[in-house]
Amino acid sequence: MIIGVPKEIKNHEYRVGMVPASVRELVNHGHQVIVETDAGMGIGFTNEDYTQAGAEILATAADVFAKADMIVKVKEPQAVERAMLREDQILFTYLHLAPDLPQTEDLVKSKAICIAYETVTDARGGLPLLAPMSEVAGRMSIQAGAQALEKSNHGRGMLLGGVPGVEAAKVVVIGGGMVGRSAAQMAVGMGADVVVLDRNIDVLRALDAQFGNKVKAIYSTADALEKHVLEADLVIGGVLIPGAAAPKLVTADHIKAMKPGSAIVDVAIDQGGCIATSKATTHADPTFIVDEVVHYCVANMPGAVPRTSTFALNNATLPFIINLANKGYKKALLDDAHFLKGLNVIKGQVTYKEVAEAFNMEYVDPRTAVENA
Ligand SMILES: NC(=O)C1=CN([C@@H]2O[C@H](COP(=O)(O)OP(=O)(O)OC[C@H]3O[C@@H](n4cnc5c(N)ncnc54)[C@H](O)[C@@H]3O)[C@@H](O)[C@H]2O)C=CC1
Ligand SMILES: CC(=O)C(=O)O
Ligand SMILES: [Mg+2]
Structure with a gap:
């Protein structure tokens, strides 16, 4: 799989979806990682750090979005990023959709597979990626x-x-x-x-x-x-x-x-x-x-301490990123009911009840939506 890491563009957001050590893990599993130039600069990682870990550096976010099968980010995609999402592309990041109608509408329109960090659950009733x-x-x-x-x-x-x-x-x-x-x-x-x-x-x-x-x-x-x-x-x-x-x-x-x-x-x-x-x-x-x-x-309070935050976030997200890349989204989600809770939007359907309810949109059961995708 080709995994893309764009530079974050929210105000004073210096975190990054993957640190070089995470890139190396993905590359060791046989995947290709593309990173937007200077994506890690805010926390002291140079393009060379990423290339040494096995990533390829691309010049623009548009290049990353055009080529990647899966986009790994930190913050919810901003309007310009949403416009670059493609049908069948996996988006793995924070989304926070329920208070955000424009984003929800754009993700529905994109037909992408949108998995939110903040709604993934664990067996102890926690939210491991939040x-x-x-x-x-x-x-x-x-x-x-x-x-x-x-x-x-x-x-x-x-x-x-x-x-x-x-x-x-x-x-x-x-x-x-x-x-x-x-x-x-x-x-x-x-x-x-x-x-x-x-x-x-x-x-x-x-x-x-x-x-x-x-x-x-x-x-x-x-x-x-x-x-x-x-x-x-x-x-x-x-x-x-x-x-x-x-x-x-x-x-x-x-x-x-x-x-x-x-x-x-x-x-x-x-x-x-x-x-x-x-x-x-x-x-x-x-x-x-x-x-x-x-x-x-x-x-985006953690954006103020992006070094601490990026490492803490990556420690939690890495196993899920590896799973998505190794198994593909269908098997990764269907194998793990807690991970499936992260799926908010897939191919134009809203699969998180509270989000559908917030906007009077149709709710589709996530398992059914993935099985039929
Ligand atoms: N602004 C920022 O940069 C960030 C915001 N957050 C947000 O902070 C919020 C809290 O996150 P967590 O602590 O991880 O959630 P959590 O699920 O660990 O804790 C939420 C608590 O709220 C309690 N609760 C729910 N309804 C309540 C009510 N009516 N009265 C009193 N307590 C009630 C629950 O019982 C639970 O203990 C979330 O919205 C999260 O997205 C998290 C990280 C960064
Ligand atoms: C959870 C969240 O919104 C953040 O880390 O920015
Ligand atoms: Mg007063």
């Missing part, structure tokens, strides 16, 4: 929130951990999954007063076991959420219903009633955000203010 980036974004959310609380950024002027004699900031994390747990770990480390809300009791138990009384793990009712959000100095949004648009748990009225200069970091923004006043921002201009609350809503 988890590494959620660990990064969860950790980063506390750094971003700490900065947002600085006076020069229109924050309350509070240090997360306080100092002896002065109280710490209250950090409220909504969703105690990968993002939430990673955020809690950093917030506890910085000495903040930390509350995590989740509606899964096993998640609350796990938080309790990990953090003891350093984190208040609270069952997420509308009442509890309102109480803690209104007391918060910093709110982290980390809820997820896999594949679906995020529920707007924090309302515009909550934001109005929050303390002036408090901050929110809506990590769930890639699924549309769990805070009503959120809208996606970029690393170039990451924050905006609504009702005196600083909002940080960058949809």
Whole structure:
């Protein structure tokens, strides 16, 4: 199979779909890898590093898209990339379709086979290809929130951990999954007063076991959420219903009633955000203010630490890339029900229920769609 790795083009996105070590693995399995020139430059990999691993360097993204059987990326394809997708081409990357109608329509139109990292599942109920980036974004959310609380950024002027004699900031994390747990770990480390809300009791138990009384793990009712959000100095949004648009748990009225200069970091923004006043921002201009609350809503947070993030992502994606290349997409997906959950769009059909429902599109069972492809 010919595997293509284009350079990422989203704002300040320096991650890359495959590092040279991953290229070498694919080449060792007898595949051909084509990489757009300078695709790895943002994390210190030169074209020579890729050619030494066995890749061929092509001059443009158009060359890569024209020649590859499978495109391996990081972020959802931007409009110019979507226009280059071909019928029967495999696209393996983050998609986040449920809040994104234009992308969904373009992928349907392309007739490509579109597998989303973020909806692949595992036997323990986890999301193995989302988890590494959620660990990064969860950790980063506390750094971003700490900065947002600085006076020069229109924050309350509070240090997360306080100092002896002065109280710490209250950090409220909504969703105690990968993002939430990673955020809690950093917030506890910085000495903040930390509350995590989740509606899964096993998640609350796990938080309790990990953090003891350093984190208040609270069952997420509308009442509890309102109480803690209104007391918060910093709110982290980390809820997820896999594949679906995020529920707007924090309302515009909550934001109005929050303390002036408090901050929110809506990590769930890639699924549309769990805070009503959120809208996606970029690393170039990451924050905006609504009702005196600083909002940080960058949809590709791990792009800011692309070296750490690319390696973490590749560690998780590589076995799936090898499987797709060795077996072809049909056998790779049909052999593994968890991998099949990653299939969102195939040959013009939507095969992820929450995406079809979000846009009133017809839903086709993924197994049937692959068997008939
Ligand atoms: N902005 C960015 O750069 C990045 C964003 N993300 C996003 O962060 C979000 C969270 O991801 P993960 O932590 O990996 O998901 P996860 O599945 O590990 O955790 C989500 C948690 O939300 C909880 N939850 C669902 N509905 C809830 C409700 N109504 N109230 C309270 N809790 C609720 C679930 O029980 C679960 O524990 C996803 O949308 C993901 O795509 C992840 C990485 C980077
Ligand atoms: C998960 C995601 O959206 C990201 O890593 O950018
Ligand atoms: Mg207010």
